[in-house]
Amino acid sequence: MIEPSREAWLNRIAQTGLTVSSTPAPDNVPGVQEALRSVVHWDVQPTVTIPLSHPEALKEVDRQWRAHAERTGLFGDDGSFLLGISGPGVSRFGWAVVRWSSGVELAPRLSKPEEGLDFLTMSMDGKLVCAVTEEEYAYWIVVENLP
Template structure:
């Protein structure tokens, strides 16, 4: 059972990290990285996969009132979901078309904030349990291709920093969808 002093120390550490993040949001071009560690001290698999995709983990704090993970997943996988864009997997340039359409949709709906930052779900099995991860795109183009190369998966789900726009890629039987959903 934790002691009062260890609980106080943990709370103080969280408070300092939160205050540090709050201060960092007021300064442009400064990114404070809070490395994640598994209980054994190693970097989690999901972080390795995001980094392999050119996404730098900023933190895992989400703003108050941010859409919960399951609401976002249902907005992509629900029975009545209609894709914003469909791309046939049989096209010879399907991958480059997906990258191009992704760039167009994310620009139209303003997915990224200042400095190409947004939230993403962990690209691993049971990623919903990890929750939203605040990332910075260090490359800025061809995100669907980079996610596929870095994670081995084509499906992924992103959310704007204000929690109002969700953009996702979903693979279906013979086509790939881009789904855009706007939260109130």
């Protein structure tokens, strides 16, 4: 698979409806790989699951992800948060600083048949991770507080 350029990666994120900031992620937050380890390990338990067979699974993933993100304080005062997405080569880009706006469609726009759906979000202070992963029979939303 061809690895995307940073511009293509940012365009993929922007296609969700999120506002992508040119501001870099804060230096004092865990990197994408470190944050990923907090939600992808053998004893992790999902906060919520949505069956892949659900008739509107991707819309339900968005609805549940946003509800948990709001309830747990993922969004900054201006709606900002950090986003890492799956796909070939994207780990080298780290976090994108993004801002929520009305009409965002994360799961429907980020899901790709050949890659599935996996994305990782973190609060701007690096204290909260809210991840979406596609497992064998369901989408998992995992929320973890970091030390």
